[in-house]
Amino acid sequence: MAASASLRPAWTSLGSSAAQSLRQSFAHLEGTDGRTSDIAQASGQQICILDGSYKLRTTISFASSVPSDSFSKEWFVQCLALGFGSEARILAAASSNRISVWTSGFSSDWKLQTSFFVEDAVTYLSLHRESSLSTWKLKDGPVASWTRSWRLKSSKAVTCASFDGTGRRFAATFSQDPTVFVWTIDAEKRPKLRNRLRHSRAVVKVSWRGAPEDQSHADVLITTTCDGVVRLWMAVIDEPDCYRLWSATDAASFDSSRRRATGGKGQQRPCIYLDARRATSTMRRSLDLLLRDIQMAETGVGSDRIDLTEKTVDLKRSRARRLEQFISETPDMFLHVNQEGILGVRALAGVDRRPPTLCESFTALKIPAPDLVQSEAMQDVDLVTLTIPPSADCDNPTGLMRIEGGEKGGIADFQLSPALLFDGQGQGLTSKRPSGSVGHLDTISSLSCSGDTLYSFSGSGRAIRWSPHGSQKEELSQTIAAPLGKVAMRGNRCVLESQDGEVFAGEFGKRLLKLDGLPPGSKMQDLGWTSISDKTLALISTTSGEVFAWKGEEPNLQRVQLNGREGNKALAFVDGRNSDTVLTIDSQSLDVWTVTTEKSGLCLRLQKSINGTGHLQLATFEHDQNLAALVDGSLIVVHDLASRSTDTIKPTGKVVAMGWSPDTSNGPLLAVASQTSVDIFCRARNDLLGTRGDAKSRWRLSAQIDLSSAVAAPISSLVWLSDFQLVIASSNQLYSFGPLMNDPEKKSLHLAQLAASKLGPLPEYHPQVLSGCLLLGRLDLARHILAHALKNDEFLDGSWTCLKKPIIDAPRIDAGGDLDHLATLHLEDKKEFRAISRAIIDVDELQMPLDDEGLRYLVSLKWRLASLSDIDTPWRDVIFAFHSKRQxxxxxxxxxxxxxxxxxxxxxxxxxxxxxxxxxxxxxQAELVARCQYTKGEDRDPSACSILYFALGKQKLVLGLWKQAYWHPDQKKMLQFLANDFTQDRWRSAALKNAFALLSQRRFEMAATFFLLGGSVRDAANVCIRNLDDLSLAVTIARLYEGGESGPVLADILKKHAIPLAVERGDRYLASWAFGLLGREEYALASLVRPLTDVAKEALVVDLNVAKAEEEDPSLPLLYRTLRQTLPPPLPPSRSEAQLVLDSARQLRQSGCHSLALELVRSWTFSKAAPIAPTAASKFTNRVEPQQQQQQQQQQQQDIPATPATKAPSLIKRDKDLQQQGAQEFSMDSFGF
Structure with a gap:
């Protein structure tokens, strides 16, 4: 998967608004072309800009429009408005008494135009203040500015004000006032009061009719009173500035029988007016889709895409005629939902007639609307015309109804399909977002989840539980009046801190307990959860380094004893997501603890400590895979606590949040959030090929989520849901992505599939599997796989039937083909396939009686040569050649x-x-190498071979070579100096003096040569190691000079350099080779199974503090079996032989070689009974518990017959035996399960 892959959005919560009504928090502007539209929605301190499909386009921060010295203040958007300017779209928003204006041209970018203060707090835009009404004019020029042109003071607050479509009139009403005032703007741009429209009740809403057509009336005023009656006011023909009541519609208009039953008394449900322009636009888009399908049916085009039966076409024609009638005659409509949940639509005809003397109102629709949740509290409706793609179906929704109401004043979204709705179909009005609280008002501080249920917390103390599809289910009981601090959850239980230092805990949705038991004066540091004996415990740490636990019953806290900790540093817990292991972090280290119960009470026992660079900032823990990710400075360090390996990830920016995927059975995914983007990393397979240079990080960037164009505030938190949905919090908004993703080829891929593709089984002919065969010493199996993969199609179906054939029946390997039939191999894999094929062919054609160790070395070497790799032979290959009997x-x-x-x-x-x-x-061989060094160049430089010849003791030969070097500038000096007798102390001292002079000139190889000439092989070896970084040269000259493997200089090189280097690198092969060359075979074997620091300390009596985690390798069991044939296993081992095999099997499985991992486990034979498996307390440590050690000693004293060490049986032979004798039941008892 390429790094450019992206996750598909799932759902979005745009947060809550501080506005008091839908009209104040929501604005819609239809484009001049009638096809596009812009939507603005207030969300906390931000403004969300959406397109005509109601998809988030960008987010504008209101705080970005204020001076920097005002950032500390909270700027909640209280009202906004959209409109057209002379050359651009205009967005105006108000917060308190500040108004900011943005403009946008043809692009979707909104640029701040101006920001200014007014005297009073703004409550409604176009434009007015709480105790005054004003109009503002935009002055064009180099710097656009808004100036006030008129102002009206009032003793009452202005509750609603609105301009008409022409901008020549505006109307306003005041708090608890039954009068609506209408002004007209004269030629001097000054408003003049023209009308006072009196009502029987207080007016709550004032708006102007949107003209459905260019010739339609735009001077129609719509007012709504507190009793739910909607009135339509129109100008008199002879007096265009004089308005008269033309129509009134209330709830009783929809059901006259109910009015008679109640006698016209009682509280009536509100009646809602739908804007004529938006309703017409929505119906027209639905009509266009119907007409398109009808035309396609008549012409016969597109019959393969839509249903063109006669019955279906007639139905579409009738729906089209109905919509045409509504558009032409009755664009003005009213909505009402009665107590039984029946949706009624009344149409008002004749508004656009000139004169409008024949207005007629009738019921256009009455259908059940069960999806209108809490519709009885519906206060307002805003209709948005959606942008429809050309390929949309005629039944697709073309409008979105935003309904304000509900018990908590929330907003519900319903998709509207006029073609279906006016045909009496319930599918014409479907719920998109249920009614309820729309989200958080202030910034979300933390996220948590339990399965597919999401919990979000904001600093103001509000907590919301969300259902799987992003709709709220309920809020946390309001038992905390103070703002929230830190929060930790496990399942549906939470423990949280108020900002005044008090700690509360309990079940979500129920009353919380205030926890007692913290020492007086102590301050809480962090909160966490853990489990012990199937019981869940909440943990509270203090700044003084103490830890307390809450068992979930009484409000009392219990002190937890800490064992193994040095000092009293404060502990911060790492989220382990249902983990029974406790991880804590500070700036210096990550500590792993296990929970135990002792006589003194609960105890946290330190099991492992991972040191950082002193800049640890953030960490997260994945329990199933034992993976801990730490933000250490500018890098993310991933620790595999099971295999003790470490990987690094380079993030794209400063890390603000991390999280592990919910299910890691197919492979772990790590989501890393920076300021405005999220990167998803997937762990790739281990690289067994060994031909690609230094090992890089196994973590690959697999998918990205870029929110830079959508969010105006940095990401604050993220969390994975159980279905691989990734929820991201930014400010007061939530964004959900996944689980599906798009790769660059536009193919759908599930995140679980992505993880499986990175860590799943590879086909048997993959070079990684072939490499695994060689690492396990199964050259015969590798040859069979190659032969049948190249020549036999029956292998490609994934079966192993071809392996039942004798090896002599396998066809001859030919790796020169195009390999097109190996479709799953990429270009790089095919190159590796050819390289390993050539290596096996060349070694197979040698026809020499080589042993398995020698074959392993030669195939690996030939493989690197065929791959044109210039890296040195790894120590795991060197040591097999070292133990070969046919060198x-x-x-x-x-x-x-x-x-x-x-x-x-x-x-x-x-x-x-x-x-x-x-x-x-x-x-x-040293003589041959020295001769080749001398003859390989055209100049034949004696200095290139002098160090080897001096180590061989052939000074006269070197002198003869210098006599032939006429061209060399140092010939005269070298001939004069080498002519001396270096058995004398005088000339030896002279050689050493020259060696030091050459060191100062940084001519290190010549310096080592003169040290040898002076008889100081120790100094020569030190120069090779420290200055030339060539351990091989140091070992070679020491062996040549001292004449064997028992010399003191060679021993010092191995003890002081080779073994410490192996410990530093975690290289078990280098350590085993060094001990083997020292003649310490027991430690050579111990280096394969025990921690290298322990082996080095025991063998050399040297404490090496700096050590890298030992690198595990699938070849370790093979080398272990080779060495144990002559030596017993180390007693008592801290890592059992069974654990060695299981670790190697895990490495094979993580490399995609699942079948080889199973083969290793099934075919391994033990020389003795395996030790007892590690207990939970020693899960992350190499220390043997006393009880476990006693059990091991008792088991070793038992008279158990030892199984002789044998080579792993062939798959081919085993298949024949199974066919003849029948398969026997396999037992894993030897592994301590």
């Missing part, structure tokens, strides 16, 4: 492959002098 044959093969031209770089690359055991062979 003379290996030398013959290398001499043939390199045409007897092995120079020193080649010898170092293949590890020649690291694995040769015979001293005679070492001297013979």
């Amino acid at each position: 003379e044959l290996l030398v013959q093969v290398l001499d043939r492959w390199y045409n007897s031209k092995i120079d020193w770089p080649t010898a170092r690359s293949i590890g020649l002098f690291m694995w040769l055991r015979s001293n005679d062979d070492v001297r013979a």
Whole structure:
């Protein structure tokens, strides 16, 4: 999956608004072309801009329009308005007494135009204040500015004001006032009061009719009183500035029988007017879709896409005629929902007639509307015309109704399909978002989840529980009046802190308990959860370093004892998501604890401590995979606590939140949030190929979510839901993405599929699997796989039936084909496939009686040569050649492959002098390498080979070579100096003096050469290691000079450099080789199963504090089996033989070699009974518990017959045995399960 893949949006919560009504928090502007539209919605301190499909386009922060010295104030948007300017769209928003204006041209970017203060707080825009009414004019110029042109003071607050479509009139009403005032603007741009429209009740809403057509009336005023009556006022023909009542519609108009039953008394449900322009636009778009389908049916075009039966076409024609009638005659409509949930629609005809003397009102529709949740509290409706794609179905919704109401004054969204609705179909009005509280008003501080239920918390103390699809279910009981601090949840139970320092806990939705028991004066540091004996405990840490637990019954806290901690540093808990392990973090380290119950009470026992660089900031823990991710400075460090391995991730920005995917059975996913984006990293397979240089991080960027254009505030939190939905919080808004994602090829892919594709099983012919076969010493199996993958199609179906054939029946391998039938292999994999094929072919054609260790070395070496890799032979290959019994044959093969031209770089690359055991062979090969070093260049430089010849003790030969170097500038000096007798102390001292002079000149190789000439092989070796960084050269000259493997200098090199280097790198193979060369075979074997620091301390009596986690490798069991044939296992081992096999099997499984992992476990034979499996308390440590050690000693004293060590049986032979004898039941008892 490419890094450019993205997650599909699932749902979005735009948060809550501080406005007091729908009209104040929501604005809609239809484009001049009638096809596009813009929607503005207030959300806390932000303004959300949506397109005509009601999809979020961008978010504008109101705080960004105020001076920087005012950032500390909360700027909640209380009202907004959209309109057209002379050249651009205009967005105006008000917060308190500040008004900010943005403009947008043809692009979707909104730029701040101006921001200014008014005297009183603004409550409604176009434009007015609480105790005054004013009009403002935009002055064009180099710098656009708004100036006030008129102002009216009032003793009452203005509750509603509105301009008409022409901008020549505006109307306003005041608090608890039954009068609506209408002004007209004269030629001097000054308003003049023209009408006072009196009502019987207080007016709550004033709006102007949107003209459905250009010739329609735009001077129609719509007013709504507190009793739910909607009145329509129109101008008199002879007096255009004089308004008269033309129509009145109330709830009783929809059901006259109910009026007679109640006698016209009682509280009536409100009646809602739908704007004529928006209603017409919505119906016209639905009509266009119907007419398109009818035309396609008549012409026969698109018959494969839509239903063109005669019955269906007739139904569409009738729906089209009905919509045409509504559009032309009755664009003005009123809505009402009665007590039985019946939706009624009344149409008002004749408004656009000139003169409008024949207005007629009739019921256009009456259908059940069960989806109108809490519709009886409906106070207002705003209709938005949606943008419809050309390929939309005629039944698709073309409008969105936003209904204000509900018990808590929330907003519900309903999708409207006029074609279906006016046909009496219930599907014409469907719920998109149920009514209820629309979200948070202030910034969301934290997120938590339990399964697919989401919990969100804001700093003001509000907590919301969300259903799986983003609709709220309920709010947390309001038991905390103070703002919230930190919050921690486990399931539906929460523990939280108020900002005044008090701690509360309990079940979500119920009354919370105030917890007691913290020492007087102590301050809470952090909150967390853990489990012990199927009981869930809440943990509270204090700034003084103490930890307390709440068991979930009484409000009393219990002190928790901390064992293994140094100092009294405050602990911050790491979220483990239902983990029974406690992780804590500070700036220096990540600590792993287990919970136990002792006589003194609850206890946290320190099991492992991971040191950082001193800049640890954030951490998260994945319990199932034992993965801990830490933000350490500018990097994310991922610790695998099970395998003790470490990976690093380079984030794209400053990390603000992290989270692990809910299900890691197919592979873990790590979401990393920066300021405005989220990166999703997936752990890739282990690289067993060993031909790609230094190992890089296994974590790959697999998907990205870019919110830079959508959010105006940085991301504050994120959380995964159980269905792989990723919920992101920014300010007071929630964004949900996934679980589906789009790759660059526009293919749908589930996140679980993504994880499985990165860590799932590979096909048997994949070079990674072939590499695993070689690491396990199964060259025969690798050859079978190659042969049948290239020649036999029956292998490609995934079966292993071809392996039942004898190896002599396998066809000859030919790796020169195009490999097109291996479809799952990428180009890079095919290159590796050809390389390993060539390596196996070349080794197979040697026809030499090599042992398994020698074959393993040669195939690996030939593989690197075929891959054109210039990296040195890894120590895991060197040590197998080191233990080969046929090294003379290996030398013959290398001499043939390199045409007897092995120079020193080649010898170092293949590890020649690291694995040769015979001293005679070492001297013979050193002479050949020195000769090749001298002859490989055209100039034949004696200095290139002098160090090897001096180590061999052949000073006269070097002197002869210098006599032939006429071209060399140092010939004269070297001839004069080498002519001396270096058995004398005088000349030896002179050689050492020259060596130090060469060191100061940074001519390190010549300095080492002169140290040898002066008889100081120790100094020569030190120069090779410290200055040339060449351990191989140091070992080689020490072995040559001292004449074997028992010299003191060689021993010092191994003890002081090789073994510490192995501990530092965590390289078990290097450590085993060093101990083997020292003749300490018991420690060579112990290095494979025990911590290297413990082995080094025990063998060398040296405490090496700095150590990297040991790198596990699938070849370790093979080497262990090779060494244990002559030596017993170390007793008592802290890592059992069974654990070694299981760790290697895990490495194979994480490399995609699942079948090889199973084969390793099934075919392994033990020389003795395996120790007892580690207990939970020692899960993250190598320390053996006393009880466990006693059980091991008792088991070792039992008379258990040992199984002789044998080679892993062949798959081919085993398949034949199973066919003849029948499969036997397999038992995993040997592994301590």
